[in-house]
Amino acid sequence: MATINSIADVFRDWEGLNEAALRTPEIQAAVEPERLALLESFTEVQDLKGRQEELGGQRQEVTQQLKAAVARGREKAIRLRSVIRGKIGPRNERLVHFKVAPLRPRGPRKPAAELKPKEAEPAESPAKPAA
Numbered sequence: 645m646a647t648i649n650s651i652a653d654v655f656r657d658w659e660g661l662n663e664a665a666l667r668t669p670e671i672q673a674a675v676e677p678e679r680l681a682l683l684e685s686f687t688e689v690q691d692l693k694g695r696q697e698e699l700g701g702q703r704q705e706v707t708q709q710l711k712a713a714v715a716r717g718r719e720k721a722i723r724l725r726s727v728i729r730g731k732i733g734p735r736n737e738r739l740v741h742f743k744v745a746p747l748r749p750r751g752p753r754k755p756a757a758e759l760k761p762k763e764a765e766p767a768e769s770p771a772k773p774a775a
Contacts, residue, residue: 655686658685661682725742725743735747
């Protein structure tokens with residue numbers, strides 16, 4: 645018989661087994677301790693599954709809170725870098741320590757390339773002779 649892996653299938657299997665044991669009076673007395681042990685496990689698994697789903701919901705909530713906190717932190721980092729830039733100057737090379745690009749002097753301009761006039765293309769290309 646195939647192994648049952650999903651929780652819903654396990655619940656269905658255990659409930660069916662319990663009901664079958666209750667409906668069979670000739671073995672009911674002999675299997676009662678094992679049936680009660682199965683019911684105890686069933687209750688434990690149900691509680692743990694409920695807790696897992698609750699934690700899943702909490703995980704989603706915490707993820708949303710985490711994203712919001714990161715967004716707030718990024719805003720504060722931008723503000724701090726802005727204040728640092730204002731205090732030590734926008735051209736100071738120490739800004740690199742704060743991961744801010746300082747304003748640097750621009751290099752000399754490259755000379756403009758001379759524009760070459762396009763060579764006139766022949767209006768009509770000679771036709772190839774047919775072989």
